[in-house]
Amino acid sequence: MKKLIGILALILITGISCEKEEKLSESVPGDWTSAALLLGEAPVYFKATFSDDGKYLLSAYNAENSALLLALGEANYSVNDAEIQITIDEPDFEQQSPANPDQVTFYVFMSSAGDQMVWFPKIDDEDTPRIDWTRD
Numbered sequence: 001m002k003k004l005i006g007i008l009a010l011i012l013i014t015g016i017s018c019e020k021e022e023k024l025s026e027s028v029p030g031d032w033t034s035a036a037l038l039l040g041e042a043p044v045y046f047k048a049t050f051s052d053d054g055k056y057l058l059s060a061y062n063a064e065n066s067a068l069l070l071a072l073g074e075a076n077y078s079v080n081d082a083e084i085q086i087t088i089d090e091p092d093f094e095q096q097s098p099a100n101p102d103q104v105t106f107y108v109f110m111s112s113a114g115d116q117m118v119w120f121p122k123i124d125d126e127d128t129p130r131i132d133w134t135r136d
Helices: 002-019
Strands: 030-034 037-039 042-050 055-062 068-071 075-080 085-089 103-110 116-121 131-135
Touching: none
Parallel strands: none
Antiparallel strands: 030 042, 030 131, 037 042, 042 055, 055 068, 055 075, 075 085, 085 103, 103 116, 116 131
């Protein structure tokens, strides 16, 4: 069922992206806030800033009281316009600063107004959630 949803999302993404002139790589940079999601047992949301130079900053907040839980250091991201994907250095929630961080890739749906995007994990993995973002 998850694969069917992924295929339908990819078809939707491909169809919508053909109508849009702006490339994904031009739409991603900026400040974004995620919808709340469960990280472990706590509801959290993220604030992220994506720069034009392929770097991003991520902070996690308690979704119930907006208290800052964690501010992570700068990490890398890249956008594949042809595949409509974003690949990010996996957030270092344990703050171990690995020399070669793991990466995770998402298919991206970007709204035609460029003010919302949804990330769908490329690999079916229970630990990697779908993330809904709204531009700040």
